[in-house]
Amino acid sequence: xxxxxxxxxxxxxxxxxxxxxxxxxxxxxxxxxxxxxxxxxxxxxxxxxxxxxxxxxxxxxxxxxxxxxxxxxxxxxxxxxxxxxxxxxxxxxxxxxxxxxxxxxxxxxxxxxxxxxxxxxxxxxxxxxxxxxxxxxxxxxxxxxxxxxxxxxxxxxxxxxxxxxxxxxxxxxxxxxxxxxxxxxxxxxxxxxxxxxxxxxxxxxxxxxxxxxxxxxxxxxxxxxxxxxxxxxxxxxxxxxxxxxxxxxxxxxxxxxxxxxxxxxxxxxxxxxxxxxxxxxxxxxxxxxxxxxxxxxxxxxxxxxxxxxxxxxxxxxxxxxxxxxxxxxxxxxxxxxxxxxxxxxxxxxxxxxxxxxxxxxxxxxxxxxxxxxxxxxxxxxxxxxxxxxxxxxxxxxxxxxxxxxxxxxxxxxxxxxxxxxxxxxxxxxxxxxxxxxxxxxxxxxxxxxxxxxxxxxxxxxxxxxxxxxxxxxxxxxxx
Amino acid sequence: xxxxxxxxxxxxxxxxxxxxxxxxxxxxxxxxxxxxxxxxxxxxxxxxxxxxxxxxxxxxxxxxxxxxxxxxxxxxxxxxxxxxxxxxxxxxxxxxxxxxxxxxxxxxxxxxxxxxxxxxxxxxxxxxxxxxxxxxxxxxxxxxxxxxxxxxxxxxxxxxxxxxxxxxxxxxxxxxxxxxxxxxxxxxxxxxxxxxxxxxxxxxxxxxxxxxxxxxxxxxxxxxxxxxxxxxxxxxxxxxxxxxxxxxxxxxxxxxxxxxxxxxxxxxxxxxxxxxxxxxxxxxxxxxxxxxxxxxxxxxxxxxx
Ligand SMILES: Nc1ncnc2c1ncn2[C@@H]1O[C@H](COP(=O)(O)OP(=O)(O)OP(=O)(O)O)[C@@H](O)[C@H]1O
Ligand SMILES: [Mg+2]
Numbered sequence: 001x002x003x004x005x006x007x008x009x010x011x012x013x014x015x016x017x018x019x020x021x022x023x024x025x026x027x028x029x030x031x032x033x034x035x036x037x038x039x040x041x042x043x044x045x046x047x048x049x050x051x052x053x054x055x056x057x058x059x060x061x062x063x064x065x066x067x068x069x070x071x072x073x074x075x076x077x078x079x080x081x082x083x084x085x086x087x088x089x090x091x092x093x094x095x096x097x098x099x100x101x102x103x104x105x106x107x108x109x110x111x112x113x114x115x116x117x118x119x120x121x122x123x124x125x126x127x128x129x130x131x132x133x134x135x136x137x138x139x140x141x142x143x144x145x146x147x148x149x150x151x152x153x154x155x156x157x158x159x160x161x162x163x164x165x166x167x168x169x170x171x172x173x174x175x176x177x178x179x180x181x182x183x184x185x186x187x188x189x190x191x192x193x194x195x196x197x198x199x200x201x202x203x204x205x206x207x208x209x210x211x212x213x214x215x216x217x218x219x220x221x222x223x224x225x226x227x228x229x230x231x232x233x234x235x236x237x238x239x240x241x242x243x244x245x246x247x248x249x250x251x252x253x254x255x256x257x258x259x260x261x262x263x264x265x266x267x268x269x270x271x272x273x274x275x276x277x278x279x280x281x282x283x284x285x286x287x288x289x290x291x292x293x294x295x296x297x298x299x300x301x302x303x304x305x306x307x308x309x310x311x312x313x314x315x316x317x318x319x320x321x322x323x324x325x326x327x328x329x330x331x332x333x334x335x336x337x338x339x340x341x342x343x344x345x346x347x348x349x350x351x352x353x354x355x356x357x358x359x360x361x362x363x364x365x366x367x368x369x370x371x372x373x374x375x376x377x378x379x380x381x382x383x384x385x386x387x388x389x390x391x392x393x394x395x396x397x398x399x400x401x402x403x404x405x406x407x408x409x410x411x412x413x414x415x416x417x418x419x420x421x422x423x424x425x426x427x428x429x430x431x432x433x434x435x436x437x438x439x440x441x442x443x444x445x446x447x448x449x450x451x452x453x454x455x456x457x458x459x460x461x462x463x464x465x466x467x468x469x470x471x472x473x474x475x476x477x478x479x
Numbered sequence: 480x481x482x483x484x485x486x487x488x489x490x491x492x493x494x495x496x497x498x499x500x501x502x503x504x505x506x507x508x509x510x511x512x513x514x515x516x517x518x519x520x521x522x523x524x525x526x527x528x529x530x531x532x533x534x535x536x537x538x539x540x541x542x543x544x545x546x547x548x549x550x551x552x553x554x555x556x557x558x559x560x561x562x563x564x565x566x567x568x569x570x571x572x573x574x575x576x577x578x579x580x581x582x583x584x585x586x587x588x589x590x591x592x593x594x595x596x597x598x599x600x601x602x603x604x605x606x607x608x609x610x611x612x613x614x615x616x617x618x619x620x621x622x623x624x625x626x627x628x629x630x631x632x633x634x635x636x637x638x639x640x641x642x643x644x645x646x647x648x649x650x651x652x653x654x655x656x657x658x659x660x661x662x663x664x665x666x667x668x669x670x671x672x673x674x675x676x677x678x679x680x681x682x683x684x685x686x687x688x689x690x691x692x693x694x695x696x697x698x699x700x701x702x703x704x705x706x707x708x709x710x711x712x713x714x715x716x717x718x719x720x721x722x723x724x725x726x727x728x729x730x731x732x733x734x735x736x737x738x739x740x741x742x743x744x745x746x747x748x749x750x751x752x753x754x755x756x757x758x759x760x761x762x763x764x765x766x767x768x769x770x771x772x773x774x775x776x777x778x779x780x781x782x783x784x
Contacts (some may be wrong), residue, residue: 006579010565017567017608312561316624319527319557320580478529 003322007330008337011301015338021300025342029293030349036285037354051419052145053110054078055102055133057094060120068116068153077148081110096131103135106452111135111415112145135443282354287437288410290346291430292401294376297342298335299397302380305331306390314478324478328469332377339373340366347441356441364440364447371457372433378464379429385471404428432456480505480663481526481632486535488521488687495521496532497687503632503665508658510678511667512770518687519667520560523636526665527557539632553581556630558638562617563624566610570601570620573609574627581628588627595623598653615646622650626657633657635666639673651677671770683774690777698773700747708738708749710763719756 015021058069073080083091084098099113115131132149134142186201308314317327347365350356358365380397387393405411407421408430414422425431436453439445472478481503488496495518503509511519524530525537528544528551537544539551564573574592578584583591596602599619601612609617622638635654639647654677658664668674674681674695681698683691691698710716712734720736723729726748727740740749753763 002582003580006576010568010576013572014565014567310561312559312563313565315524315527315529315559315561316557316563316577317580318529319552319555319559320577320628321552321582322580 003326004330004333007327008334011334021297025293025297026345029289029346032289033286033346033350034353037282051079052077052112052415053081055081055094055099055110055113057096057113057115059118060116062120065116065120071152075148075152099133103133108135114149282350282356283438283441284434286346286350286356287434290343291372291376291433292405292410294339294342295379295401298339298376298380299383301335302331302384303390303393305384318478328472332381335377335380336370336373339376340369343369343373361440364450368436368440368450371454372436374461375429375433375457378461378468381468382464385468385475404430409434429460480540482538484536486525486532486537488525488530488532494687499689501682501689503663505663506661507663508677508679509665510674510681511665511684512674512681513684514669517684519684520636523634523667527555527634528552553628554631556625556633558622558625558635560636562621564609564617564620567608569606569608570596571605574624577624578627583628591627595627599623600649615642618642619646619650632663635664637667674770683777685778696747700745701773708763710736712736716758719753719758722752
């Protein structure tokens, strides 16, 4: 054990002397985190989300509500779930009460839900009432989903708005006076623009003000949503996009219209998990970049095995009362310690930069960091074990780390990736490490709740380390 | 002290050591002389327990030398052929690591580090990273790094490669002093002069085979003495000159004897005769037979080939 500590200390002294290694481990990820914190949501390189699971509960008997549900089903960004599948495979429509337990489950089948309540069209005040439930993993996801929901709602339900206007007017004026009011309006319209007064009055009473034709597709004012307009994919059939071509409103005008709509449609959002987390997105930015650079740092440290071998240092070490196993375990221990320090330092930086609340979770965060660092270290050791030399190991490391980071969600939320690629995410230790971080920092889960994630990380470590040690024993690293 | 019995080591199909048997006595300064790829480092690594032989046995003070025998490793010191130091660290930091691995600590370790740095004239560079050292300084540190734990047997694998004559001399003197104090040394080199100067006994190795083994004189004695020796024709040398014709051809011209010995007449015999007539060696000029010549004779190739 003493030998291992001597070797461990040696590795740390070496690390601290190596300015490039120190900045790769701490400074560069810090800068990345900082930068991504600033440009967050703006600099998205994804090609548009696809098939994000969205639960829809329709408690309204208004036909327009069903129209909205149908529109959501044709929206390619969403995979709409309307049924509850019980363990015995029987199905029934989802209810609002189903949402929370399902969304809070570790393997939540969906993280967003739209509830159309019975009082979709409100009579007390003008507007629509919709509820969005979310258990987002990060802010990009939330913004994206909200944006697409708004787009779909705004482009598909102008009729509902008219209805709402009618309902509130009726409520205010009383039914007979209201009928008379509509008749007067219809007459005025017919006199001014021509047309059949009766027909106009019918359409007014049905709530159809031709709003959809005037507004065209919603142009949300929120800059983070502008991306959606540039989305080259054709709008789903049945959306108001086709009518917009004839109306061709000036962008400024349509923006104003969308603003108006945003004020009229009351989207009540309920964040199911992590509602009181201050900077939820920061968790994944910090976790993602920290893990990625930890992988770089650790694979660099593992490839230093090659340098030590080439310099004959292993000969010197092994000629002393030190065994191969002690050298390998000291490297492993070093990687884990460095990883814990790096992750904790960067999360602390995240606290300073973004106000991530780490104080309340320090213990669990430390545990997750330990397991994540172990998995990362074993990855570095495996590289050193299978590569023939340092250059090959570094090349392989760069390739694999970039792939794992992008697939695992370190760069952008995996929900933004095609579904079939998302399946590969779970094969990466980046994904599970980030799951661990957000479980603790975001969802505030307990030790028992994060046990499965820890188990997976430990499993990855055990398997990868076994392969690495087996390869080390067969390989030439110590010759 | 150290015994090798029919040790064979292969790398795949390449036989790096071929049936080598060798006994090293306590206090010896043993030279292992051979060209590149002869198997010197391989032999060192087997003794150091870094590798296991394919057949044969190695024992140190009766105990088998195996990778698992950690106890015997504390009585060994290995100076690797490469400079095996952490370049980013200072000399004392390097020595602290290697000393600590042998269980040294505290004031004792510090005192030994100070003494070691003094001994190889590196005390004034103790704050500098090893990578800023010259090649010769690194070599010297590489050497003392194997000595902190005071081994009984020191394995020096070409410790003077790339060292200037002055540093080389410093290393020689240091090793000679250690040897006088009782340290047994195995010293591998492909320099004749080093083996000639330092070693009490020499093994000539090539292609994994130990071709010859003995003191310098014993080895040179194996060399057929074919060279011409010249010495002045004076009254003092007349007696020697009178003895020589039975052993070869003696011609005299311009007050110079030129002697061409027969193949079976050994150099050592000639010098023995000269000594018995109280003639100093400087009288004789010749192309002195060397280990180089012996090596050529034994292997049919030159050392630097
Ligand atoms: N790890 C190894 N794998 C395969 N072959 C090796 C290995 N180490 C040495 N050899 C081969 O074994 C032979 C003896 O090598 P060794 O290093 O013992 O020679 P050496 O006498 O130390 O040479 P040098 O003077 O160049 O250091 C050489 O032919 C070399 O190529
Ligand atoms: Mg060698």
